[in-house]
């Protein structure tokens with residue numbers, strides 16, 4: 129018999145106020161995003177511990193090498209006070225290093241962070257225009273940043289041995305300017321050719337750095353902010369007339385690798401949620417009513433690496 133084990137805490141939600149502002153990013157033409165005040169830094173953390181030293185907890189109920197998951201939760205919440213960085217990746221790296229430095233029982237570790245997005249309320253500015261509230265925030269149900277870092281010990285040091293960064297949970301609808309035609313047809317095919325379709329997709333985007341140091345360094349000049357990636361994929365979707373979702377994500381991937389030289393790999397998980405056309409106006413065929421499609425949905429995945 130052989131066993132593979134891990135344990136940890138999931139869904140450690142925390143809301144840290146007045147984290148360090150995110151400054152010093154490299155701006156890109158496709159995005160207005162140039163930083164974040166971090167008045168509210170809200171994250172949902174998972175911690176997963178690996179190793180065979182706590183196998184006795186499973187086989188014999190001996191818990192001497194088990195750090196209680198409740199302790200892990202308290203550790204994360206307390207360390208969120210000490211965190212002096214400004215990015216999700218920086219925070220997850222800080223937690224991973226601190227766990228391994230504190231608990232010799234932990235051989236290796238995976239720490240996952242999901243941003244809990246909150247948008248500053250917009251207020252009328254006394255001098256005209258609008259400005260962000262510095263005290264009031266609204267929870268967003270929109271797409272958000274994610275990071276997964278795997279840590280191992282190397283002598284007395286700790287090392288990131290795998291990483292993934294991302295922006296997930298997009299739900300994007302382009303009402304016109306997408307095609308799906310000339311696909312293989314046989315006796316099972318009922319789908320009509322679509323020279324224009326309302327393309328509604330769910331989308332998750334992930335990337336890896338050539339040098340993970342750029343994800344966690346306090347110098348943010350080579351950091352890839354998930355907000356810039358969000359704006360970038362939206363620009364591509366807006367302007368690119370895709371022949372399929374496969375075609376669309378490939379275009380997004382090629383352009384992302386061009387835009388961010390520090391990005392070594394980009395991947396996509398898309399779902400085809402194309403709306404059904406319920407009714408078309410007699411007066412103007414541009415005016416339509418759509419409804420949600422029945423399940424199931426199409427799944428499209430792509431991972432792109434640089435050749436060099």
Ligand SMILES: O=c1[nH]c(=O)c2[nH]c(=O)[nH]c2[nH]1
Pocket residue numbers: 308319371372373374400426
């Ligand atoms: O973009 C698409 N790709 C497909 O592979 C596919 N298959 C399908 O039925 N509709 C679509 N749309």
